[in-house]
Amino acid sequence: MNAPLLEVRELRKTFSLKGNRLFGRDAGVVRALDDVSFHIDKGETLALVGESGCGKSTLARMAGLLTKPDAGSVLFEGREISSMSARDLKPLRRRIQIVYQDPFASLNPRMSVGAIIAEPLVIHDLGDTDAQHRRVFEVAEMVGLSAADMELYPHQFSGGQRQRIAIARALAPEPSLIIADEPVSALDVSIQSQILNLMAELQRRYDLTYLFISHDLTVVRHLADRVAVMYLGRIVETGPGEELFKNPRHPYTRALLAAAPVIGRGKRHMGDTLQGDVPSVLDEIQGCPFNPRCWITRAPCFTDSPELEPVVSDPGHLSACHLKDEGRL
Amino acid sequence: MIGKFPQLKRFKRHRLAVGSLAVLVVLAIVSLAAPLVAFIFGVETDAVDLMNRFAGPSLGHPLGTDELGRDLLVRLLYGGRVSLLVGMTAALAAAVIGTGVGLVAGYYGGRFDALLMRFTDGVISLPLLPLLIVLAAIDLEKVGLPDALVQSEQVSLYRIIAIVALFGWTTVARLVRGAALSVRERDFVDAAHAQGAGALRVMGVHILPNLVSPIIVATTLSVGNVILLESVLSFLGLGIQPPIPSWGNLLTNAQELIWSAPALAFYPGIMIFVTVIAFNFLGDGLQDALDPKADRH
Amino acid sequence: MTRFLLHRLWQSILVLGLMSFVIYGLMGMMPGDPIDLMISSNPDITSEDTARLRALYGLDKPILERYGNWLAAAASGDFGYSRVHARPVLEVLAPALWNTLQLLGLAIFVSIAISIPIGVLAAARPYSRLDYAVNLLAFAGISVPVFWLGLLLIIVFAVILGILPAGGTMTVGDGGFLDRLSYLILPAATLTIASVGGHTRYVRSAMIEVLRQDYIRTARAKGLGRHRVLLKHALRNAMVPVVTIVALDFGFLFSGALVTETIFAYPGMGKMIFDAIMGNDFNLALVSLLFATTLTVLGNLLADLAYAWLDPRVSYR
Numbered sequence: 001m002n003a004p005l006l007e008v009r010e011l012r013k014t015f016s017l018k019g020n021r022l023f024g025r026d027a028g029v030v031r032a033l034d035d036v037s038f039h040i041d042k043g044e045t046l047a048l049v050g051e052s053g054c055g056k057s058t059l060a061r062m063a064g065l066l067t068k069p070d071a072g073s074v075l076f077e078g079r080e081i082s083s084m085s086a087r088d089l090k091p092l093r094r095r096i097q098i099v100y101q102d103p104f105a106s107l108n109p110r111m112s113v114g115a116i117i118a119e120p121l122v123i124h125d126l127g128d129t130d131a132q133h134r135r136v137f138e139v140a141e142m143v144g145l146s147a148a149d150m151e152l153y154p155h156q157f158s159g160g161q162r163q164r165i166a167i168a169r170a171l172a173p174e175p176s177l178i179i180a181d182e183p184v185s186a187l188d189v190s191i192q193s194q195i196l197n198l199m200a201e202l203q204r205r206y207d208l209t210y211l212f213i214s215h216d217l218t219v220v221r222h223l224a225d226r227v228a229v230m231y232l233g234r235i236v237e238t239g240p241g242e243e244l245f246k247n248p249r250h251p252y253t254r255a256l257l258a259a260a261p262v263i264g265r266g267k268r269h270m271g272d273t274l275q276g277d278v279p280s281v282l283d284e285i286q287g288c289p290f291n292p293r294c295w296i297t298r299a300p301c302f303t304d305s306p307e308l309e310p311v312v313s314d315p316g317h318l319s320a321c322h323l324k325d326e327g328r329l
Numbered sequence: 330m331i332g333k334f335p336q337l338k339r340f341k342r343h344r345l346a347v348g349s350l351a352v353l354v355v356l357a358i359v360s361l362a363a364p365l366v367a368f369i370f371g372v373e374t375d376a377v378d379l380m381n382r383f384a385g386p387s388l389g390h391p392l393g394t395d396e397l398g399r400d401l402l403v404r405l406l407y408g409g410r411v412s413l414l415v416g417m418t419a420a421l422a423a424a425v426i427g428t429g430v431g432l433v434a435g436y437y438g439g440r441f442d443a444l445l446m447r448f449t450d451g452v453i454s455l456p457l458l459p460l461l462i463v464l465a466a467i468d469l470e471k472v473g474l475p476d477a478l479v480q481s482e483q484v485s486l487y488r489i490i491a492i493v494a495l496f497g498w499t500t501v502a503r504l505v506r507g508a509a510l511s512v513r514e515r516d517f518v519d520a521a522h523a524q525g526a527g528a529l530r531v532m533g534v535h536i537l538p539n540l541v542s543p544i545i546v547a548t549t550l551s552v553g554n555v556i557l558l559e560s561v562l563s564f565l566g567l568g569i570q571p572p573i574p575s576w577g578n579l580l581t582n583a584q585e586l587i588w589s590a591p592a593l594a595f596y597p598g599i600m601i602f603v604t605v606i607a608f609n610f611l612g613d614g615l616q617d618a619l620d621p622k623a624d625r626h
Numbered sequence: 627m628t629r630f631l632l633h634r635l636w637q638s639i640l641v642l643g644l645m646s647f648v649i650y651g652l653m654g655m656m657p658g659d660p661i662d663l664m665i666s667s668n669p670d671i672t673s674e675d676t677a678r679l680r681a682l683y684g685l686d687k688p689i690l691e692r693y694g695n696w697l698a699a700a701a702s703g704d705f706g707y708s709r710v711h712a713r714p715v716l717e718v719l720a721p722a723l724w725n726t727l728q729l730l731g732l733a734i735f736v737s738i739a740i741s742i743p744i745g746v747l748a749a750a751r752p753y754s755r756l757d758y759a760v761n762l763l764a765f766a767g768i769s770v771p772v773f774w775l776g777l778l779l780i781i782v783f784a785v786i787l788g789i790l791p792a793g794g795t796m797t798v799g800d801g802g803f804l805d806r807l808s809y810l811i812l813p814a815a816t817l818t819i820a821s822v823g824g825h826t827r828y829v830r831s832a833m834i835e836v837l838r839q840d841y842i843r844t845a846r847a848k849g850l851g852r853h854r855v856l857l858k859h860a861l862r863n864a865m866v867p868v869v870t871i872v873a874l875d876f877g878f879l880f881s882g883a884l885v886t887e888t889i890f891a892y893p894g895m896g897k898m899i900f901d902a903i904m905g906n907d908f909n910l911a912l913v914s915l916l917f918a919t920t921l922t923v924l925g926n927l928l929a930d931l932a933y934a935w936l937d938p939r940v941s942y943r
């Protein structure tokens with residue numbers, strides 16, 4: 001079987017807070033990533049879901065070659081890249097592109113749209129100026145922008161259009177993997193589906209691979225082949241998209257699903273499900289990190305931290321919960 | 330221009346700044362046209378007329394004459410030409426140095442930034458005028474510059490631009506560094522890094538163009554200071570040397586003649602004052618217009 | 627806190643050390659060294675004589691060595707002789723310093739005496755006419771060429787009105803307190819006018835900051851009279867910025883004093899530095915320049931410390 005396009009193994013990353021030194025000690029460490037492993041096969045979309053602070057942005061930056069892990073490895077096409085030198089990494093940067101969340105911040109306001117889209121081509125020296133121009137127009141068309149738009153500046157476009165520009169920029173160097181970090185979270189709901197459809201279309205036509213990061217399950221539902229749910233720096237559940245939605249095997253996933261509004265049915269009442277807020281990432285929790293908010297806890301939940309293991313009924317579906325095999329949660 | 334509109338509107342609200350801009354434009358035009366003005370009044374710039382010394386204002390000499398019978402207005406305008414040109418050139422040179430320092434410090438951050446800022450603070454903490462005087466008094470031949478340069482007529486101009494720029498870059502450096510630090514945090518800089526862009530590209534293509542506003546403000550605000558420094562040095566005889574007139578050295582003679590012709594001391598000084606305050610108002614207005622979130626102290 | 631202090635102290639020493647070398651080198655580039663002057667006044671000097679004299683004065687050694695020698699001598703208190711005054715440098719420096727301190731003292735005192743009440747008033751009524759006027763005056767203050775201001779004052783008070791002297795320290799044969807004071811008035815006024823605007827703005831913004839603090843609102847809520855609140859609480863806390871002003875302005879005032887003293891022929895440090903440089907009085911120029919630098923650097927250090935002490939939120943970088 002072919003090696004997955006992207007694979008991460010046992011990634012760990014901690015940040016120490018430059019705390020209030022007046023009191024003589026560091027204010028603590030943030031365990032942004034705590035033993036994270038997953039893989040993405042070529043042509044598929046893996047959705048990474050979780051609330052803010054769960055570590056998905058750190059993961060995105062790691063996969064995007066912007067930060068290095070403290071421990072663990074990142075493999076791209078089977079090759080270990082987490083310890084590569086900057087020079088060796090550069091050609092890989094072309095193959096891995098990022099689409100950012102905020103379309104107003106991810107585009108340089110002083111550059112014309114055409115220049116923005118062409119930048120990856122310029123940096124990686126792909127083709128002469130004419131070839132680059134052609135590619136820019138080609139890619140602009142792919143995302144629904146016109147050639148005339150290339151002369152304009154980002155502030156002259158709407159949020160949705162700017163995200164199209166960002167996508168075009170990501171497509172220009174013919175990447176293998178696109179990391180989409182909350183690409184539609186900053187857009188109006190009506191625009192969101194447009195962009196999602198565009199992304200799905202592009203994936204189909206050009207056999208793209210997506211690592212799609214979001215806090216919103218509904219957004220992810222139609223695009224994702226597989227889903228991984230993150231909580232406090234760990235993956236707590238992962239499995240095929242539809243399967244996970246229909247039959248979640250971790251209480252956190254269930255809670256996320258319950259909170260997601262469904263058109264026509266309104267927001268389901270969370271009531272007796274999720275309790276409290278996301279605890280501070282600084283606190284050490286004994287046992288399963290979810291136990292402060294969990295409503296189905298048993299004894300082992302407070303002593304042993306559960307591993308991410310396959311559910312009995314389906315080996316492709318993994319969950320980190322002591323109760324994962326027990327009927328409906 | 331579409332994006333510039335809100336800034337323009339904000340700028341127009343500052344009547345003082347707008348007025349200052351108008352004053353400066355007029356001043357620049359008139360000074361640059363000094364030869365023309367001389368022609369209109371039928372005056373030759375350096376025409377010495379010992380029969381007509383210290384004359385009061387008249388049709389032929391709107392501001393009177395100086396101790397050698399030269400027309401005061403024309404001398405004033407020629408002096409303005411020099412003072413303005415020197416002032417703006419020196420401010421520009423200082424801006425280039427300051428932008429370089431600030432940009433690099435803001436981009437790299439960390440220890441390097443700390444080092445550069447220590448250096449900048451060190452320069453700021455020096456007593457300005459005494460050091461400028463020392464620099465201005467240096468015998469250029471001992472420095473090792475080519476003879477042709479040292480003995481040229483314009484050497485005093487180059488020298489003063491150089492030494493004023495040598496100390497004037499610190500304000501711009503600080504401002505640019507602060508702005509660079511915040512631009513660096515924006516997503517598109519991250520995107521460029523993710524793309525594998527080198528430091529030079531990121532600094533030049535991404536950060537620098539977004540620093541234009543603070544650079545303009547800082548430079549405008551520094552022109553006033555530069556003009557003051559030049560005029561002090563010229564006044565002391567260390568800046569722009571006669572026969573090249575500047576407002577500063579027009580005042581040098583005026584001091585000796587203070588008992589016989591006090592009016593001579595008035596005009597060049599008021600020109601300096603008006604110009605400097607105009608640049609300060611303009612800079613202040615620009616700061617408000619281009620960056621309304623700036624600290625208003 | 628001590629860490630910050632030590633850091634800044636270390637930095638200041640570094641700056642001073644570096645500057646001493648730089649100034650030493652720069653002075654060497656002044657037109658004409660002592661031997662050249664001797665040559666120009668005595669055309670009979672032979673080249674052997676000049677070589678001998680150079681060796682005698684140690685002028686033929688490399689600059690680092692000369693600097694080292696000078697530093698060693700200075701460390702033991704020997705700052706050399708002033709060529710022009712034919713006396714030890716320190717003897718010449720001391721009275722000049724005292725004169726400048728008198729001048730600066732008067733100028734700063736008056737400036738603060740004016741800027742504090744006005745600054746406080748302006749802060750109490752932000753954006754009022756007074757505030758606007760204060761702002762304008764501040765701009766004018768930093769825009770006016772100090773030397774021209776001095777000239778104007780001389781013209782008005784000495785030439786036209788004839789009530790104040792145009793220069794010097796005292797009338798021959800007098801020297802009493804009032805007499806000396808009359809000579810100080812114009813130069814001090816020049817410096818004051820130039821700096822009062824900036825000082826007022828500074829006091830104003832410091833006061834506004836303080837007034838915004840929550841505890842002031844609490845005090846007001848407690849029912850204390852508005853004026854009392856202003857005077858007692860706010861003023862006490864705004865005092866520290868005043869210290870900051872004074873410390874920071876040391877450098878500026880030194881430069882301003884230089885030109886002012888020159889115009890008014892006032893024999894202070896500023897004029898001395900200028901005369902020494904122009905007159906090729908190497909030792910005197912060097913030492914007095916270094917002194918001025920030291921005072922300025924010290925002033926900045928004090929200002930930083932005062933600021934840090936006042937506001938512990940300031941990062942220690």
